[in-house]
Amino acid sequence: MKPKQAKHLKRLAKLRKGTKHSFSTKNKIRQSLMLFYETVGKRHYNIGVDNPNWNGGIQFIPYPLGWNKTFKEQIRYRDSYTCQMCGCSELENIKTLSVHHIDYDKKNIKENNLISLCRKCHTKTNYNRKYWMEVFS
Numbered sequence: 001m002k003p004k005q006a007k008h009l010k011r012l013a014k015l016r017k018g019t020k021h022s023f024s025t026k027n028k029i030r031q032s033l034m035l036f037y038e039t040v041g042k043r044h045y046n047i048g049v050d051n052p053n054w055n056g057g058i059q060f061i062p063y064p065l066g067w068n069k070t071f072k073e074q075i076r077y078r079d080s081y082t083c084q085m086c087g088c089s090e091l092e093n094i095k096t097l098s099v100h101h102i103d104y105d106k107k108n109i110k111e112n113n114l115i116s117l118c119r120k121c122h123t124k125t126n127y128n129r130k131y132w133m134e135v136f137s
């Protein structure tokens with residue numbers, strides 16, 4: 001096929017602007033997308049309950065009162081702004097240290113349940129949770 005000239009494509013785009021898909025076209029698109037997600041897509045998009053790391057939707061549980069910037073800063077200060085796993089400082093990290101819940105319970109904000117970790121180490125603690133609970137306690 002002869003390649004279309006830029007001028008021609010621009011004119012086509014202008015004509016297309018503001019037009020809407022008909023109901024049947026929309027349905028066709030919807031069905032082909034659904035088919036895609038049911039077959040090919042599922043392997044790549046394990047979202048929510050299908051994901052092996054799904055924890056029962058705990059991200060929807062709010063943090064308790066008192067869990068705020070100053071509180072987290074206090075924990076970082078207690079750990080003298082160093083990652084308690086690899087020992088690197090906040091300055092080396094550029095980004096602020098994460099405050100990690102040792103027992104993975106968002107509601108438990110006692111100081112002995114919290115620890116400062118750099119982002120790299122904090123990511124590691126999201127897998128093999130039982131092991132990390134033993135390491136920090």
Ligand SMILES: [Zn+2]
Binds near residue numbers: 084122
């Ligand atoms: Zn670290």
